[in-house]
Amino acid sequence: MKTEKEKMIAGELYNAFDPELISDRCNCRFLLKEFNDSKPDETELRQNTLKKLIGTQGNNLLIEPPFYCDYGSNITVGNNVYFNFNCVVLDVAPVIIGDSVLFAPNVQIYTATHPLDWEQRSQGLEYAKMIIIGSHVWVGGGAIICPGVQIGDRTVIGAGSVVTKDIPTDVVAAGNPCKIIRTLTH
Numbered sequence: 001m002k003t004e005k006e007k008m009i010a011g012e013l014y015n016a017f018d019p020e021l022i023s024d025r026c027n028c029r030f031l032l033k034e035f036n037d038s039k040p041d042e043t044e045l046r047q048n049t050l051k052k053l054i055g056t057q058g059n060n061l062l063i064e065p066p067f068y069c070d071y072g073s074n075i076t077v078g079n080n081v082y083f084n085f086n087c088v089v090l091d092v093a094p095v096i097i098g099d100s101v102l103f104a105p106n107v108q109i110y111t112a113t114h115p116l117d118w119e120q121r122s123q124g125l126e127y128a129k130m131i132i133i134g135s136h137v138w139v140g141g142g143a144i145i146c147p148g149v150q151i152g153d154r155t156v157i158g159a160g161s162v163v164t165k166d167i168p169t170d171v172v173a174a175g176n177p178c179k180i181i182r183t184l185t186h
């Protein structure tokens, strides 16, 4: 039988108040506090904390505090990834980010979702859908990436967008809901 954690990662309905998950979130919050309370010149402390916090990371991950996430362990980032101030990643399901990706301030990445059926919601059951962001993507300030979305390589997402559906490679897309506004030729 699957544990609640295994169900969560697999995108199935799970109980978020399972003791193992509560403990994982608590550990994550201690690491976030250490990171977010660090001083600007405590580079080594920040890097060491990020190594413990983020599941898999390439070289040169740079995150401006404050940063928030649910588990950290479900985040995979490639090389040269940058998060500006106040980004939120609800990594209930995996969040996979490619190389050389820029996140402007206040970007929010939500894999977490809840049943639309109120009776299921009131039982405390929830689920999550994986998010994949390709390489060389730039996500503008305040954008919200909704559960299950994939964003293709080299694409630009405009500030304030709500990305509810997949966005292909090599486009500029913006708005709520986020739509392609032009194609990029390189």
Ligand SMILES: CC(=O)SCCNC(=O)CCNC(=O)[C@H](O)C(C)(C)COP(=O)(O)OP(=O)(O)OC[C@H]1O[C@@H](n2cnc3c(N)ncnc32)[C@H](O)[C@@H]1OP(=O)(O)O
Binding pocket: 082, 084, 102, 103, 104, 105, 138, 139, 140, 141, 156, 157, 158, 159, 160, 161, 172, 173, 174, 175, 176, 181, 182
């Ligand atoms: C790490 C960091 O990133 S820190 C920097 C933080 N900065 C940002 O977040 C800025 C993000 N930049 C944007 O959102 C820009 O508007 C861009 C990149 C999307 C502009 O892309 P361009 O292709 O140059 O779009 P352009 O300015 O020509 O606008 C084209 C149309 O899209 C609209 N548009 C542009 N940006 C947006 C947006 N964010 N939301 C909604 N509509 C938009 C324009 O109003 C215009 O509409 P119109 O044709 O009806 O007049």
